[in-house]
Amino acid sequence: MSEILPVVLCRVGQIANVVEVRAADEAIVRKLAAFGILPGTQITIIQNSPAYVIRVxxxxxxxxxxxxxxxxxxxxxxxxxxxKLFYGSWNKFVTLIKRML
Incomplete structure (x- = not known):
């Protein structure tokens, strides 16, 4: 089971799913949502210094x-x-296509 933690505790290259945005200012929540930072969205941490760069x-x-x-x-x-998640699904897809041919 994976723990829930803030992006600042993730390492560069880490792939994660957004669970929630806990900002007191609703404007921050709306702005991040406009950029695709929403619960369930997969992100990748690209950089953590001098700014955090997140790929969505x-x-x-x-x-x-x-x-x-x-x-x-x-x-x-x-x-x-x-x-495993990606390539496992890909391999199943390729196997299915081969069976159809």
């Missing part, structure tokens, strides 16, 4: 430490977990 689909968003600390995520245990 095809967009890279730079935020300061205060904003990054409001984004709570559930991280994959490791990149191999993500690879």
């Amino acid at each position: 689909e095809h967009t890279e968003l730079a935020v300061d430490r205060i904003i990054a600390s409001t984004i709570f995520v559930k991280k994959f245990q490791s990149c191999t977990d993500y690879n």
